[in-house]
Amino acid sequence: MSDQATLNASCNSQCNESGNDWTRLRRESGNALRKRTIDHIKASTTDLAEGTMQVELGTYTDSARHEQEKRVLFRQRPVLAALTGDMPEPGDTFLFDEVGPPILLVRNKAGKVNAFLNMCTHRAAKLVTEPKRKNRMSCKFHGWTFDLDGKLVGVPGKEGFKDINLEERNLIPVPVAEWHGLIFVRANPDGAPIDVEEHLGKAFARELAHLELEKARPMKTSRIDVNSNWKYAMDTYGEGYHFGTLHPSSIGALAMSNIMSYDNYGPNHRLAMPRAEFLEYSDKPEEEWPDTTYNGLYYIFPNVVINANSIPGGRQFYGVARLFPGDKVDQGTTLLSTYKPGHMEDKHPETEPWTEMHDFIHKVVSTEDYSVSEDGQRNMKYAPASFKPVLGANELALQNIHRHINELLEQDSK
Numbered sequence: 423m424s425d426q427a428t429l430n431a432s433c434n435s436q437c438n439e440s441g442n443d444w445t446r447l448r449r450e451s452g453n454a455l456r457k458r459t460i461d462h463i464k465a466s467t468t469d470l471a472e473g474t475m476q477v478e479l480g481t482y483t484d485s486a487r488h489e490q491e492k493r494v495l496f497r498q499r500p501v502l503a504a505l506t507g508d509m510p511e512p513g514d515t516f517l518f519d520e521v522g523p524p525i526l527l528v529r530n531k532a533g534k535v536n537a538f539l540n541m542c543t544h545r546a547a548k549l550v551t552e553p554k555r556k557n558r559m560s561c562k563f564h565g566w567t568f569d570l571d572g573k574l575v576g577v578p579g580k581e582g583f584k585d586i587n588l589e590e591r592n593l594i595p596v597p598v599a600e601w602h603g604l605i606f607v608r609a610n611p612d613g614a615p616i617d618v619e620e621h622l623g624k625a626f627a628r629e630l631a632h633l634e635l636e637k638a639r640p641m642k643t644s645r646i647d648v649n650s651n652w653k654y655a656m657d658t659y660g661e662g663y664h665f666g667t668l669h670p671s672s673i674g675a676l677a678m679s680n681i682m683s684y685d686n687y688g689p690n691h692r693l694a695m696p697r698a699e700f701l702e703y704s705d706k707p708e709e710e711w712p713d714t715t716y717n718g719l720y721y722i723f724p725n726v727v728i729n730a731n732s733i734p735g736g737r738q739f740y741g742v743a744r745l746f747p748g749d750k751v752d753q754g755t756t757l758l759s760t761y762k763p764g765h766m767e768d769k770h771p772e773t774e775p776w777t778e779m780h781d782f783i784h785k786v787v788s789t790e791d792y793s794v795s796e797d798g799q800r801n802m803k804y805a806p807a808s809f810k811p812v813l814g815a816n817e818l819a820l821q822n823i824h825r826h827i828n829e830l831l832e833q834d835s836k
Contacts, residue, residue, distance in 0.1 A: 444631065444632040444633075444634050445765065447632040448632040448633065448634075448717065449713070451629065451632060451717065452714055452715075452716060452717040452718070452730075453711075453714065455683060455685075455692075455694045455716075455717070455718050456694070456700065456711075456714055456716065457708065458683040458694070459681065459682075459683045459694045459695070459696045459700065460696070460700055460704045462681045462682075462683060462696070463678065463681060463696050463700060463701065463704050464704060466681075467681070468680055468681045468682050468816055469682055469683055469684040469818060470815040470816055470818060471815045471816075471817075471818035471821050472815065473815055474812050474813060474814055474815055475812070475813045475821040475824065475825075476810040476811070476812050476813075477810055477811045477812070477813060477824055478810060479802060479805060479807065479809055479810060479811070481651075481653065481824065482650075482651040482653060482654050482751070482799065482802055482811075483651070483751060483752070483802055483803060484751065485750070485751045487751075487831065488651070488747060488750075488751035490831055490834065490835075491747060491827070491831065492521070492522065492747050493834075494830055494831060494834045495724045495725075495827065495830065496521040496522070496609065496724075496725075496746065496747065497521055497522055497523075497608075497609045497610055498608070498610060498613070499608070499724075500597075500599070500606040500607065500608050500616045500618070500621050501521055501606065501607060501608070501609065501725070502604060502605070502606055502722060502725075502726045502744060503516070503518040503525065503527060503537075503598075503605050503606065503607045504516045504518065504527060504605045505603050505604065505605065505635055505638060505640070505742070505759075505761065506600060506603040506604075506605065506635070506636045506638075507603070507635075507636075507637075507638050507639050507640050507761060508605075508640055509527060509528075509529050509535070509553075509605075510529075511529065511555065512529050512530060512531045512532070512533055512570070513528075513529065513531075513555040513556050513557055513570065514528070514529045514553075514555050515527065515528045515529075515550055515553045515554065515555070515556060515559070516528075516553050517540065517550065517553050518607065519540075520744070520746040520755060520757065521609045521746065522609060523539055523596075523609050524539065524540040524541070524548060525537055525538070525539065525540055525596060525607055525609060526538045526539070526540035526549060526550050526559075526593075527598065527605065527607070528550075528556075528559070528570050529570070530570040530571050531570060534600075535598055535600045535605055536570065536571060536572060536595065536598065537595065537596045537597070537598035537607045538572050538593040538594055538595050538596065539593070539594040539596060539611065541593075541594065542561035542563065542564075542566050543566070543574065543591040543592065543593060543594070544561065544563070544564055544566045544591070545563065545564075547561055547562070547563040547564075549561050549568070549593070556570070557570070558570070558575065558576075560576070564578060564579075565578045566578075566591075568592070568593055572592050572593030572594075572595060573592050573593075574588055574589075574591045574592050574593075594611050595611065596608060596609060596610060596611050596613065597610075597613045597614065597615050597616050598616065599615070599616035599617070599618050601618035601619065601627075602618075602627075602630060602631045602633075602634070602635055602636055603633075603634070603635030603636030603637070603638060604618065604630070604635060606618055606621070622687075622690065622722070623687050623688050623690065625687055626687035626688070626690045626692070629687075629692060629720065630720060630722075630728075633717065633720075633728070633730060633740065633763070634763065634764055634765065635728075635740065635761075636764075637763065637764020637765070638740050638761035638762065638763050638764060639761060639762045639764070639767070640759060640760075640761050641739075641760045641761060641762055641773055641776035641777050641780060642759070642760050642776070642777045642780040642781075643757065643758065643759040643760075644757075644758050644780070644784050645755065645756070645757055645758070646755070646756040646758060646784065646787060646788045646792065647748070647753070647754075647755050647756075648753070648754045648755070648756065648788075648792045648795055648796060649752060649753060649796045649799065649800075650752060650753075650754055650792065650795035650796050650798065650799035651747075651751055651752060651753075651754060651799055652725070652745050652746060652747040652748070652754035652755075653823075653824075653827070654754075654795045654798055654799055655745055655754050655756060655791070655792060655795045656725065656745050656823065657795075657820050657823075658787075658791040658792070658794070658795060659719070659721070659727045659743065660693070660721065660817070660819035660820045660823060661682065661816065661817045661819060661820060662677060662678070662679055662680060662681065662682055662695035663679060663680045663814070663816055663817060664679070664794075665677055665678070665679040665680075665695070666678075666679035666680075667679075668790055668791070668794060669786065669790055672782075672785075672786045672790065673786060673790075675698070676697060676698055677695045677696060677697050677698060678695065678696045678697075678698065678700075678701075680816060681695065681696050682694065682695055682816070682819075683718075684818055684819055686822060688723075688826075689723035689724070689822070689823075689826040690720075690721055690722055690723050691720075691721045691819050691822060692718050692719065692720050692721070693718060693719050693721075693819055694716070694718040694719070695719075697716055697732065713736075714732065715731075715732045715733075715736065715737065715738035716730070716731055716732045717730035717731075717738075718730060719731075721819065721823070723823070723826060724823070724826075724827060725744055725745045725746060726742065726743070726744050726745075727741075727742070727743040727745075728740060728741070728742050729741035729742075729743075733775050733776070733779055734775075735770075735775070736769070736770075737766060737770055737775055737776075738763050738765075738766055739760055739761065739762065739763070739775075739776055739779050740760070740761040740762075740763055741758070741759070741760050741761075741779070741780070741783055742758075742759045742760075742761065743756055743757070743758050743759075743787075744756065744757045744759075752799050752803070756787070758780070758783065758784055758787065759780075760776055760777070760779060760780035760783070761776075762776050
C-alpha cells in the first residue's frame with residue numbers, strides 16, 4: 423500500500439465529522455505527498471497516464487456544447503459558491519451570479535446558510551445588490567421585506583394585495599449545503615438536496631476536511647475575464663509541464679517543470695509539483711527534512727482549484743480559483759480568492775504576505791497563463807475541422823477532467 427493509500431485508510435477509520443487532530447493529518451498528508459514528489463525528482467520521473475488523449479475541437483468551440491455544459495455541469499450539479507469565511511456571521515449575505523440565475527446566500531440568526539433566487543417575489547426585481555450584513559432584506563423597487571429565512575414579513579400598501587395569499591410569496595429557495603468551510607449550491611429551485619461528502623467522495627472529502635477551510639479568512643478576491651473557453655483556461659491549472667517555458671521568471675523559478683505526483687479521486691484529484699526548495703534537502707535522510715506548509719493542489723470537479731501552498735517564513739495560503747463559462751463559447755470568468763488558514767493566525771497576525779501573494783498569482787494567471795488560452799482559442803477558430811488538441815500522458819489530470827465532462831454530457835444526450 424502506498425503512503426497516500428495508508429494515510430487515506432487511517433483517515434477514513436479514525437476521523438469523524440467533528441474532526442480528529444486535523445493538524446496531524448494535514449502534516450502527514452503533506453509529508454506523504456512531498457516524499458512521493460521528491461522520489462520523482464531523484465528518479466527524473468513523473469506520474470503518467472497510459473497514453474495520450476486527443477480532444478475534439480468542438481470541446482472548446484461548439485456553442486451548443488457550451489450551453490449544454492452550463493446546464494449540466496453548473497446548474498444541475500452542486501457548485502462551490504463560497505467559503506464559510508466569506509460570510510461568517512449571522513446576517514452576512516453573499517451574491518453568487520456566475521452560473522446563470524442570480525443566487526443570494528444569507529446566514530440566518532441561528533448560523534445556518536440559506537440560499538435563494540436573488541429575486542423579489544413581487545415583480546422579480548433583484549432583492550440584494552450589495553452583500554452587507556443585514557437583519558432583514560428589503561427590495562429597492564417597492565420595499566417588500568424578507569427575513570433571513572426568506573419569509574415575506576413586510577408589504578407596503580398591503581391592502582392592494584388582498585386577493586392573493588402573501589404567505590406563498592416567500593423567497594424561492596435553492597439547495598445549499600455547508601460542509602467543513604465549503605458552501606455548495608445547486609442553481610435549480612427544483613434540484614435535489616446536496617450531500618457534500620457524497621458529492622466529493624469520502625476519501626477526497628477527508629483530504630479537504632483536514633485543511634480546516636472553515637477557519638480560513640479571506641484576504642483578497644479579484645475577477646479575471648478571459649477571451650477563451652472556460653476549459654482552456656482550466657487546462658492551465660492541471661499540469662506543470664509548461665512551468666519552465668511559460669513562467670521562467672515567475673512560477674518556473676519556484677517550482678520544477680514536468681514532474682508531478684497525482685492522486686485520483688473519481689472526477690476530482692489532488693496533485694503536487696515539486697517546489698524549488700525541495701532540492702535543498704532531497705538528498706538528506708527524511709528525518710532531516712524541515713517542516714513544510716505545502717499540501718498540494720486540490721481540484722473539485724468541474725471548476726474549482728484549491729492551492730494549499732507556501733509563503734516564505736513558514737506561512738501558508740489557500741488560493742482558490744473558480745472558473746465559469748461566459749455568455750459565449752469563447753468567453754470565461756475566473757474568481758480568484760486568497761485565504762489565510764486559521765492555523766496561521768496566532769503566529770502570523772499580519773495580512774500583507776497574503777495580499778501580496780494574491781497579487782502575484784493574479785498577475786501570472788492573467789498575463790501569462792490566460793494569454794496562451796486566448797491565443798489558442800483564437801487559433802482553434804480557424805483550425806481545420808480535423809485538428810484535435812492532444813493531451814500528453816504527462817497531462818493525466820487534464821485527461822481525467824475532460825473524460826468526466828464528456829461522460830456527463832453523453833449521459834445527458836441519451
